[in-house]
Amino acid sequence: MKTLIQHVTLWSVILCLGMALAGCPPNAYHTLTLNVSPPGAGEIQVSPDRSAYLAGTEVMLEAIPIEGWNFSIWQGTGFNTSSSPTKLRIYQDETITAIFLPNLEGEAEGTEEGEAEGEGEFPGFIKDPGFEEGMNTTAWRQTSRNFATVVCDEARCGMLEGVGPHSGQYWAYFSSTPSGGQESASIEQTVAMPRSDAAFLNFYLAIPKAEGPCSLRVSLEDRVVFEVTELDASLYQEYRMVELDVSGWANGGEYLLRFDYYNEASPGDLMAIFVDDVMLTLEGQGEGEGEEEGVWEGGEEGEGEGEGVWEGGEEGEGEGEGVWEGEEEGSGEGEGVWEGEEEGSGEGEGETSPLCTFTLDSIQMVPPIQSTATGTAEFRVMDEAGNMLLTIQHNVSRPLLALLYSGEAETNGTAIVNLGTPLSPITCVFTSLEYIFLTSHPYYIQISSMAHPNGEIRGQINCDQDEGAAEGVVESEGELEGEVESEGE
16 A cells, blocks of 8 residues: 555656646736836836746836826726836736826816816825825724734735735735634725716725635725625635726715724634725716806997807806896897806807817727727817817726827827826816917827727817917807897897
8 A cells, every 4th residue: 555655646746747847737827018108108117027927926017207207107907006116916917007197387286176086196086095105004094903003014914825915015904813813903094986977996805814704894984885705715815806886976975985804713713805906997977067157248238249258167056057137128238247048048058169179089099999989079268368178078988098199190199288187078278379389280189098008099189270269259159249139129
Protein backbone atom coordinates (compact mmCIF):
# COMPACT_ATOMS: atom_id res chain seq x y z
CA MET A 1 0.00 0.00 0.00
CA LYS A 2 2.80 2.40 0.87
CA THR A 3 4.49 1.64 -2.50
CA LEU A 4 1.20 2.35 -4.31
CA ILE A 5 0.85 5.68 -2.51
CA GLN A 6 4.41 6.56 -3.41
CA HIS A 7 3.72 5.80 -7.08
CA VAL A 8 0.51 7.86 -7.06
CA THR A 9 2.36 10.73 -5.42
CA LEU A 10 5.16 10.49 -7.98
CA TRP A 11 2.73 10.53 -10.90
CA SER A 12 0.89 13.50 -9.33
CA VAL A 13 4.14 15.45 -9.14
CA ILE A 14 4.94 14.57 -12.77
CA LEU A 15 1.42 15.58 -13.85
CA CYS A 16 1.61 18.91 -12.01
CA LEU A 17 5.07 19.55 -13.45
CA GLY A 18 3.76 18.82 -16.93
CA MET A 19 0.89 21.27 -16.46
CA ALA A 20 3.31 23.93 -15.23
CA LEU A 21 5.52 23.45 -18.29
CA ALA A 22 2.50 23.54 -20.59
CA GLY A 23 1.33 26.82 -19.09
CA CYS A 24 -1.38 28.00 -16.69
CA PRO A 25 -5.08 27.67 -17.37
CA PRO A 26 -6.38 30.42 -19.72
CA ASN A 27 -8.31 32.28 -17.00
CA ALA A 28 -5.24 32.60 -14.75
CA TYR A 29 -3.90 35.49 -16.86
CA HIS A 30 -5.67 38.77 -17.55
CA THR A 31 -5.05 41.74 -19.83
CA LEU A 32 -4.80 45.40 -18.83
CA THR A 33 -5.90 47.90 -21.49
CA LEU A 34 -4.96 51.53 -20.85
CA ASN A 35 -6.50 54.58 -22.57
CA VAL A 36 -5.97 58.34 -22.38
CA SER A 37 -8.90 60.75 -22.75
CA PRO A 38 -8.75 62.97 -24.66
CA PRO A 39 -6.05 61.32 -26.80
CA GLY A 40 -2.72 63.11 -26.59
CA ALA A 41 -3.45 64.91 -23.31
CA GLY A 42 -0.99 62.76 -21.41
CA GLU A 43 0.43 59.30 -20.99
CA ILE A 44 0.21 56.38 -18.56
CA GLN A 45 3.21 54.65 -17.04
CA VAL A 46 2.56 51.15 -15.71
CA SER A 47 4.85 48.98 -13.61
CA PRO A 48 5.33 46.15 -14.20
CA ASP A 49 4.52 46.59 -17.90
CA ARG A 50 3.43 43.23 -19.29
CA SER A 51 1.19 41.90 -22.03
CA ALA A 52 -0.74 39.80 -19.49
CA TYR A 53 -0.85 39.53 -15.71
CA LEU A 54 -1.29 36.58 -13.40
CA ALA A 55 -4.48 36.95 -11.36
CA GLY A 56 -3.73 38.89 -8.17
CA THR A 57 -0.76 40.79 -9.62
CA GLU A 58 -0.45 44.34 -8.28
CA VAL A 59 0.45 47.06 -10.79
CA MET A 60 1.34 50.71 -10.26
CA LEU A 61 -0.30 53.25 -12.57
CA GLU A 62 0.83 56.84 -12.99
CA ALA A 63 -0.90 59.42 -15.20
CA ILE A 64 1.46 62.06 -16.61
CA PRO A 65 -0.21 65.07 -18.31
CA ILE A 66 1.39 67.13 -21.05
CA GLU A 67 1.88 70.87 -20.56
CA GLY A 68 -1.40 72.72 -20.22
CA TRP A 69 -3.33 69.72 -18.90
CA ASN A 70 -4.06 68.22 -15.48
CA PHE A 71 -4.84 64.65 -14.53
CA SER A 72 -8.41 64.38 -13.21
CA ILE A 73 -9.41 60.79 -12.46
CA TRP A 74 -8.99 57.14 -13.36
CA GLN A 75 -12.10 55.72 -14.97
CA GLY A 76 -12.90 52.03 -15.23
CA THR A 77 -15.50 49.52 -14.13
CA GLY A 78 -15.78 50.50 -10.48
CA PHE A 79 -12.31 52.08 -10.54
CA ASN A 80 -12.56 55.85 -10.09
CA THR A 81 -9.80 57.06 -7.81
CA SER A 82 -8.17 60.44 -8.44
CA SER A 83 -4.83 59.38 -6.93
CA SER A 84 -1.77 59.21 -9.16
CA PRO A 85 0.29 57.15 -8.85
CA THR A 86 -2.14 54.48 -7.69
CA LYS A 87 -2.20 50.71 -7.26
CA LEU A 88 -4.48 48.25 -9.01
CA ARG A 89 -4.68 44.53 -8.34
CA ILE A 90 -5.63 42.52 -11.43
CA TYR A 91 -8.36 39.92 -10.97
CA GLN A 92 -9.97 40.10 -14.42
CA ASP A 93 -9.47 41.72 -17.81
CA GLU A 94 -9.40 45.47 -17.08
CA THR A 95 -9.81 48.58 -19.22
CA ILE A 96 -8.68 51.73 -17.44
CA THR A 97 -8.84 55.29 -18.80
CA ALA A 98 -6.90 58.26 -17.47
CA ILE A 99 -9.07 61.37 -17.75
CA PHE A 100 -7.23 64.67 -18.28
CA LEU A 101 -8.72 68.17 -18.20
CA PRO A 102 -7.38 71.40 -19.69
CA ASN A 103 -5.51 73.57 -17.20
CA LEU A 104 -7.65 76.64 -17.70
CA GLU A 105 -8.47 79.45 -15.34
CA GLY A 106 -12.14 79.69 -14.60
CA GLU A 107 -12.82 75.99 -15.09
CA ALA A 108 -16.27 74.83 -14.17
CA GLU A 109 -17.01 75.61 -10.56
CA GLY A 110 -20.09 73.50 -10.40
CA THR A 111 -23.46 74.16 -11.98
CA GLU A 112 -26.58 76.05 -11.15
CA GLU A 113 -29.36 74.63 -9.09
CA GLY A 114 -31.18 71.82 -10.84
CA GLU A 115 -28.16 70.37 -12.61
CA ALA A 116 -26.39 67.29 -11.52
CA GLU A 117 -22.76 67.97 -10.73
CA GLY A 118 -21.53 69.19 -7.37
CA GLU A 119 -19.13 72.12 -7.18
CA GLY A 120 -15.74 71.22 -8.54
CA GLU A 121 -16.33 67.46 -8.21
CA PHE A 122 -15.90 64.75 -10.83
CA PRO A 123 -17.82 62.57 -11.10
CA GLY A 124 -19.11 64.16 -7.89
CA PHE A 125 -21.71 62.96 -5.41
CA ILE A 126 -19.66 60.33 -3.50
CA LYS A 127 -16.85 61.89 -1.46
CA ASP A 128 -13.61 59.89 -1.15
CA PRO A 129 -15.03 57.02 -3.25
CA GLY A 130 -11.88 54.89 -2.98
CA PHE A 131 -11.17 55.65 0.73
CA GLU A 132 -7.87 57.22 -0.31
CA GLU A 133 -8.11 59.88 2.42
CA GLY A 134 -6.97 57.04 4.63
CA MET A 135 -8.01 55.67 7.99
CA ASN A 136 -8.88 59.12 9.31
CA THR A 137 -11.09 60.01 6.33
CA THR A 138 -13.46 62.90 6.97
CA ALA A 139 -15.78 61.90 4.12
CA TRP A 140 -16.93 58.68 5.79
CA ARG A 141 -18.17 58.29 9.37
CA GLN A 142 -16.88 55.00 10.80
CA THR A 143 -18.03 52.86 13.72
CA SER A 144 -16.63 49.53 14.95
CA ARG A 145 -17.16 47.46 18.07
CA ASN A 146 -13.59 46.13 18.16
CA PHE A 147 -11.37 48.19 15.87
CA ALA A 148 -10.25 51.81 15.74
CA THR A 149 -11.26 52.24 12.09
CA VAL A 150 -12.99 50.35 9.30
CA VAL A 151 -10.85 51.85 6.56
CA CYS A 152 -7.50 50.09 6.43
CA ASP A 153 -4.35 49.61 4.36
CA GLU A 154 -2.09 46.65 3.73
CA ALA A 155 0.53 47.79 6.25
CA ARG A 156 -2.00 47.82 9.08
CA CYS A 157 -4.37 45.00 8.18
CA GLY A 158 -2.54 42.91 5.61
CA MET A 159 -4.12 41.03 2.75
CA LEU A 160 -6.48 38.11 3.20
CA GLU A 161 -6.41 35.17 0.79
CA GLY A 162 -4.45 37.39 -1.59
CA VAL A 163 -7.14 40.09 -1.58
CA GLY A 164 -6.44 43.67 -0.52
CA PRO A 165 -7.63 47.01 -1.93
CA HIS A 166 -9.29 46.92 -5.32
CA SER A 167 -7.43 50.12 -6.22
CA GLY A 168 -5.19 52.58 -4.45
CA GLN A 169 -3.89 51.87 -0.94
CA TYR A 170 -7.00 51.85 1.26
CA TRP A 171 -10.28 49.97 1.40
CA ALA A 172 -13.14 49.25 3.82
CA TYR A 173 -12.13 46.12 5.77
CA PHE A 174 -15.04 44.58 7.70
CA SER A 175 -14.11 41.48 9.68
CA SER A 176 -14.48 39.48 12.86
CA THR A 177 -11.76 39.58 15.47
CA PRO A 178 -8.84 37.20 14.74
CA SER A 179 -10.33 34.72 17.21
CA GLY A 180 -13.78 34.82 15.60
CA GLY A 181 -15.33 37.29 18.03
CA GLN A 182 -18.54 39.16 17.34
CA GLU A 183 -18.21 42.39 15.33
CA SER A 184 -20.58 45.11 14.18
CA ALA A 185 -19.25 47.99 12.09
CA SER A 186 -20.42 50.61 9.63
CA ILE A 187 -19.34 53.37 7.29
CA GLU A 188 -21.69 56.10 6.11
CA GLN A 189 -21.92 59.49 4.45
CA THR A 190 -24.70 61.84 3.36
CA VAL A 191 -24.97 61.94 -0.43
CA ALA A 192 -26.45 64.85 -2.38
CA MET A 193 -28.35 62.94 -5.04
CA PRO A 194 -28.76 64.77 -8.35
CA ARG A 195 -31.88 64.89 -10.45
CA SER A 196 -31.52 62.25 -13.11
CA ASP A 197 -33.62 59.89 -15.20
CA ALA A 198 -31.55 56.94 -14.00
CA ALA A 199 -28.92 56.60 -11.25
CA PHE A 200 -26.78 53.62 -10.26
CA LEU A 201 -24.75 52.98 -7.11
CA ASN A 202 -21.67 50.93 -7.98
CA PHE A 203 -19.03 49.47 -5.70
CA TYR A 204 -16.56 46.61 -5.63
CA LEU A 205 -17.19 43.78 -3.15
CA ALA A 206 -15.07 40.83 -2.03
CA ILE A 207 -15.68 38.14 0.61
CA PRO A 208 -12.27 36.49 1.02
CA LYS A 209 -13.25 34.61 4.22
CA ALA A 210 -16.62 33.43 5.50
CA GLU A 211 -16.05 30.57 7.92
CA GLY A 212 -19.01 31.65 10.06
CA PRO A 213 -22.24 33.68 9.86
CA CYS A 214 -21.72 37.25 8.61
CA SER A 215 -23.58 39.84 6.55
CA LEU A 216 -23.24 43.23 4.88
CA ARG A 217 -26.21 45.50 4.22
CA VAL A 218 -26.24 48.62 2.04
CA SER A 219 -28.99 51.14 2.70
CA LEU A 220 -30.21 54.56 1.60
CA GLU A 221 -32.12 56.41 4.31
CA ASP A 222 -32.64 53.17 6.29
CA ARG A 223 -34.02 51.33 3.27
CA VAL A 224 -31.92 48.25 2.48
CA VAL A 225 -31.00 48.13 -1.21
CA PHE A 226 -28.48 45.26 -1.10
CA GLU A 227 -27.42 42.46 1.24
CA VAL A 228 -24.90 39.62 1.16
CA THR A 229 -24.19 36.88 3.70
CA GLU A 230 -21.66 34.08 4.11
CA LEU A 231 -23.80 32.04 1.71
CA ASP A 232 -22.74 34.38 -1.12
CA ALA A 233 -19.02 34.04 -0.44
CA SER A 234 -18.37 31.78 -3.44
CA LEU A 235 -19.52 34.59 -5.75
CA TYR A 236 -17.14 37.16 -4.27
CA GLN A 237 -13.91 35.34 -3.55
CA GLU A 238 -12.30 38.02 -5.71
CA TYR A 239 -13.55 41.56 -6.24
CA ARG A 240 -16.74 41.82 -8.21
CA MET A 241 -18.64 44.97 -9.08
CA VAL A 242 -22.12 45.44 -7.62
CA GLU A 243 -24.49 47.76 -9.51
CA LEU A 244 -27.67 48.94 -7.80
CA ASP A 245 -30.47 50.94 -9.43
CA VAL A 246 -31.10 53.92 -7.13
CA SER A 247 -33.11 56.00 -9.59
CA GLY A 248 -35.88 56.39 -7.02
CA TRP A 249 -33.58 58.62 -4.97
CA ALA A 250 -32.33 60.74 -7.90
CA ASN A 251 -34.58 63.67 -7.12
CA GLY A 252 -32.20 66.35 -5.84
CA GLY A 253 -32.47 65.37 -2.17
CA GLU A 254 -29.85 64.35 0.38
CA TYR A 255 -29.79 60.76 1.61
CA LEU A 256 -27.71 58.75 4.06
CA LEU A 257 -25.68 56.03 2.33
CA ARG A 258 -24.64 53.37 4.83
CA PHE A 259 -22.75 50.05 4.78
CA ASP A 260 -23.53 47.88 7.85
CA TYR A 261 -21.51 44.78 8.72
CA TYR A 262 -22.30 42.15 11.35
CA ASN A 263 -20.94 38.75 12.29
CA GLU A 264 -21.93 36.47 15.14
CA ALA A 265 -19.33 35.11 17.51
CA SER A 266 -17.86 31.94 16.04
CA PRO A 267 -14.73 30.94 17.98
CA GLY A 268 -11.86 29.94 15.74
CA ASP A 269 -13.59 31.11 12.55
CA LEU A 270 -12.66 34.14 10.47
CA MET A 271 -15.11 36.28 8.53
CA ALA A 272 -14.27 39.27 6.32
CA ILE A 273 -16.07 41.41 3.72
CA PHE A 274 -14.24 44.10 1.72
CA VAL A 275 -15.68 47.18 -0.04
CA ASP A 276 -13.84 49.59 -2.34
CA ASP A 277 -14.41 52.15 -5.12
CA VAL A 278 -17.94 53.36 -4.34
CA MET A 279 -19.35 55.39 -7.22
CA LEU A 280 -22.60 56.99 -8.35
CA THR A 281 -23.21 57.09 -12.11
CA LEU A 282 -26.05 58.72 -14.00
CA GLU A 283 -27.95 58.27 -17.22
CA GLY A 284 -29.82 61.30 -18.54
CA GLN A 285 -30.98 64.38 -16.72
CA GLY A 286 -33.97 64.63 -14.46
CA GLU A 287 -36.72 67.13 -15.13
CA GLY A 288 -35.41 70.53 -14.16
CA GLU A 289 -37.15 73.55 -12.78
CA GLY A 290 -37.60 75.31 -16.10
CA GLU A 291 -36.65 78.76 -17.22
CA GLU A 292 -36.81 81.75 -14.98
CA GLU A 293 -39.75 83.92 -15.88
CA GLY A 294 -38.47 86.29 -18.54
CA VAL A 295 -39.36 89.96 -18.53
CA TRP A 296 -39.94 91.86 -21.76
CA GLU A 297 -39.43 95.53 -21.09
CA GLY A 298 -40.97 97.05 -24.20
CA GLY A 299 -40.57 100.68 -25.08
CA GLU A 300 -43.14 103.44 -25.12
CA GLU A 301 -45.88 103.64 -27.68
CA GLY A 302 -44.52 104.01 -31.20
CA GLU A 303 -41.09 102.56 -30.58
CA GLY A 304 -39.87 99.93 -33.01
CA GLU A 305 -39.68 96.18 -32.96
CA GLY A 306 -36.95 94.53 -30.91
CA GLU A 307 -36.10 97.47 -28.66
CA GLY A 308 -36.98 95.67 -25.47
CA VAL A 309 -34.76 93.45 -23.34
CA TRP A 310 -35.15 89.75 -22.56
CA GLU A 311 -34.03 89.05 -19.03
CA GLY A 312 -34.81 85.35 -18.73
CA GLY A 313 -32.62 82.33 -19.04
CA GLU A 314 -31.53 81.46 -15.49
CA GLU A 315 -32.84 78.62 -13.42
CA GLY A 316 -36.18 79.52 -11.99
CA GLU A 317 -39.81 78.78 -11.54
CA GLY A 318 -41.40 78.09 -14.89
CA GLU A 319 -41.29 78.66 -18.61
CA GLY A 320 -42.44 82.13 -19.59
CA GLU A 321 -44.85 82.30 -16.70
CA GLY A 322 -46.42 85.71 -16.29
CA VAL A 323 -48.96 88.23 -17.61
CA TRP A 324 -49.13 91.38 -19.71
CA GLU A 325 -49.09 94.36 -17.38
CA GLY A 326 -49.87 97.11 -19.92
CA GLU A 327 -52.94 99.28 -20.28
CA GLU A 328 -56.38 97.96 -19.53
CA GLU A 329 -58.39 96.00 -22.04
CA GLY A 330 -59.47 98.06 -25.00
CA SER A 331 -56.89 100.79 -24.65
CA GLY A 332 -54.74 99.48 -27.49
CA GLU A 333 -51.07 100.34 -27.60
CA GLY A 334 -49.29 101.36 -24.47
CA GLU A 335 -46.32 101.10 -22.20
CA GLY A 336 -45.95 98.04 -20.10
CA VAL A 337 -43.96 94.99 -19.09
CA TRP A 338 -44.48 91.61 -20.71
CA GLU A 339 -43.58 88.78 -18.40
CA GLY A 340 -44.27 85.94 -20.79
CA GLU A 341 -47.48 84.14 -21.59
CA GLU A 342 -49.68 82.74 -18.89
CA GLU A 343 -48.69 79.23 -17.95
CA GLY A 344 -49.72 76.80 -20.64
CA SER A 345 -51.05 79.41 -23.09
CA GLY A 346 -48.05 79.71 -25.37
CA GLU A 347 -45.27 77.29 -24.59
CA GLY A 348 -41.96 78.61 -25.86
CA GLU A 349 -43.18 82.16 -26.48
CA GLY A 350 -40.95 84.81 -25.01
CA GLU A 351 -37.79 82.77 -25.64
CA THR A 352 -35.20 83.82 -28.15
CA SER A 353 -34.98 81.94 -31.43
CA PRO A 354 -31.87 79.77 -31.87
CA LEU A 355 -29.31 81.60 -33.99
CA CYS A 356 -27.39 78.44 -34.77
CA THR A 357 -28.09 74.72 -34.53
CA PHE A 358 -25.95 71.69 -35.30
CA THR A 359 -25.97 67.96 -34.60
CA LEU A 360 -23.65 65.50 -32.86
CA ASP A 361 -23.33 61.84 -33.80
CA SER A 362 -20.87 58.95 -33.94
CA ILE A 363 -20.37 59.27 -37.71
CA GLN A 364 -18.46 62.53 -37.21
CA MET A 365 -15.96 60.80 -34.91
CA VAL A 366 -12.50 60.26 -36.40
CA PRO A 367 -12.55 57.42 -37.18
CA PRO A 368 -16.35 56.86 -37.04
CA ILE A 369 -17.56 54.43 -34.38
CA GLN A 370 -20.66 52.29 -33.91
CA SER A 371 -23.12 54.03 -31.59
CA THR A 372 -26.78 54.98 -31.73
CA ALA A 373 -26.24 58.03 -29.50
CA THR A 374 -27.00 61.44 -30.98
CA GLY A 375 -27.22 65.04 -29.85
CA THR A 376 -28.36 68.49 -30.91
CA ALA A 377 -26.80 71.83 -29.99
CA GLU A 378 -27.98 75.41 -30.33
CA PHE A 379 -26.84 78.93 -29.58
CA ARG A 380 -29.34 81.53 -28.32
CA VAL A 381 -28.94 85.13 -27.20
CA MET A 382 -29.49 85.15 -23.46
CA ASP A 383 -29.33 88.85 -22.47
CA GLU A 384 -29.08 92.40 -23.76
CA ALA A 385 -25.28 92.28 -23.61
CA GLY A 386 -25.34 89.70 -26.41
CA ASN A 387 -24.04 86.81 -24.31
CA MET A 388 -24.77 83.51 -25.98
CA LEU A 389 -26.18 80.40 -24.30
CA LEU A 390 -25.02 77.09 -25.77
CA THR A 391 -27.37 74.20 -24.94
CA ILE A 392 -26.57 70.60 -25.88
CA GLN A 393 -29.17 67.85 -25.61
CA HIS A 394 -27.93 64.26 -26.01
CA ASN A 395 -28.71 60.65 -25.12
CA VAL A 396 -25.18 59.36 -24.45
CA SER A 397 -25.28 56.68 -21.76
CA ARG A 398 -23.03 57.41 -18.75
CA PRO A 399 -21.16 60.36 -20.25
CA LEU A 400 -17.67 61.20 -18.96
CA LEU A 401 -16.62 64.48 -20.54
CA ALA A 402 -17.95 67.20 -22.83
CA LEU A 403 -15.09 69.14 -24.41
CA LEU A 404 -14.74 71.92 -26.98
CA TYR A 405 -12.02 71.18 -29.53
CA SER A 406 -10.16 73.31 -32.06
CA GLY A 407 -10.01 71.38 -35.32
CA GLU A 408 -11.37 70.83 -38.81
CA ALA A 409 -13.96 68.22 -39.66
CA GLU A 410 -12.53 64.74 -40.29
CA THR A 411 -9.46 65.53 -38.17
CA ASN A 412 -8.71 65.09 -34.48
CA GLY A 413 -8.01 68.48 -32.97
CA THR A 414 -6.97 69.83 -29.58
CA ALA A 415 -9.32 70.10 -26.58
CA ILE A 416 -9.37 73.65 -25.26
CA VAL A 417 -12.40 74.01 -22.97
CA ASN A 418 -14.16 71.65 -20.56
CA LEU A 419 -17.89 72.41 -20.86
CA GLY A 420 -18.61 71.22 -17.32
CA THR A 421 -21.09 68.48 -16.43
CA PRO A 422 -21.47 66.05 -19.35
CA LEU A 423 -25.05 65.20 -18.37
CA SER A 424 -27.80 66.31 -20.73
CA PRO A 425 -28.67 69.13 -21.04
CA ILE A 426 -25.21 70.71 -21.12
CA THR A 427 -25.19 74.51 -20.92
CA CYS A 428 -22.34 76.98 -21.36
CA VAL A 429 -22.26 80.78 -21.77
CA PHE A 430 -20.05 82.60 -24.30
CA THR A 431 -19.66 86.31 -24.94
CA SER A 432 -20.76 87.70 -28.31
CA LEU A 433 -17.13 88.03 -29.41
CA GLU A 434 -16.40 84.44 -28.40
CA TYR A 435 -19.46 83.34 -30.38
CA ILE A 436 -18.22 85.18 -33.48
CA PHE A 437 -14.81 83.57 -33.12
CA LEU A 438 -16.23 80.07 -32.56
CA THR A 439 -18.51 80.28 -35.59
CA SER A 440 -15.90 81.73 -37.91
CA HIS A 441 -13.13 79.21 -37.11
CA PRO A 442 -13.08 75.38 -37.09
CA TYR A 443 -14.28 74.10 -33.72
CA TYR A 444 -16.23 71.04 -32.66
CA ILE A 445 -17.78 69.53 -29.52
CA GLN A 446 -17.15 65.94 -28.48
CA ILE A 447 -18.76 63.88 -25.71
CA SER A 448 -17.07 60.77 -24.32
CA SER A 449 -18.61 58.00 -22.22
CA MET A 450 -17.67 55.02 -20.08
CA ALA A 451 -18.26 52.77 -23.10
CA HIS A 452 -16.29 55.09 -25.41
CA PRO A 453 -13.79 57.04 -23.27
CA ASN A 454 -12.07 58.49 -26.35
CA GLY A 455 -15.31 59.97 -27.63
CA GLU A 456 -18.77 58.70 -28.60
CA ILE A 457 -20.41 61.58 -30.47
CA ARG A 458 -19.06 64.72 -32.08
CA GLY A 459 -20.50 67.77 -33.80
CA GLN A 460 -18.75 70.43 -35.88
CA ILE A 461 -19.91 73.96 -35.03
CA ASN A 462 -21.34 75.07 -38.35
CA CYS A 463 -23.21 78.38 -38.15
CA ASP A 464 -23.94 81.22 -40.53
CA GLN A 465 -22.68 84.39 -38.85
CA ASP A 466 -25.46 86.61 -37.55
CA GLU A 467 -24.34 90.16 -36.94
CA GLY A 468 -27.49 90.84 -35.01
CA ALA A 469 -26.50 88.17 -32.53
CA ALA A 470 -23.23 89.90 -31.80
CA GLU A 471 -25.04 93.18 -31.26
CA GLY A 472 -27.38 91.61 -28.76
CA VAL A 473 -30.55 91.97 -30.80
CA VAL A 474 -33.22 89.61 -29.52
CA GLU A 475 -36.10 88.31 -31.56
CA SER A 476 -38.57 86.27 -29.53
CA GLU A 477 -40.35 83.35 -31.14
CA GLY A 478 -43.65 85.11 -30.64
CA GLU A 479 -42.33 88.42 -32.05
CA LEU A 480 -43.49 91.52 -30.19
CA GLU A 481 -43.88 94.31 -32.72
CA GLY A 482 -44.30 97.13 -30.27
CA GLU A 483 -48.05 96.79 -30.29
CA VAL A 484 -50.36 94.82 -28.09
CA GLU A 485 -53.78 94.25 -29.43
CA SER A 486 -56.40 94.26 -26.71
CA GLU A 487 -59.14 91.72 -26.60
CA GLY A 488 -61.53 94.46 -27.66
CA GLU A 489 -59.74 95.15 -30.96
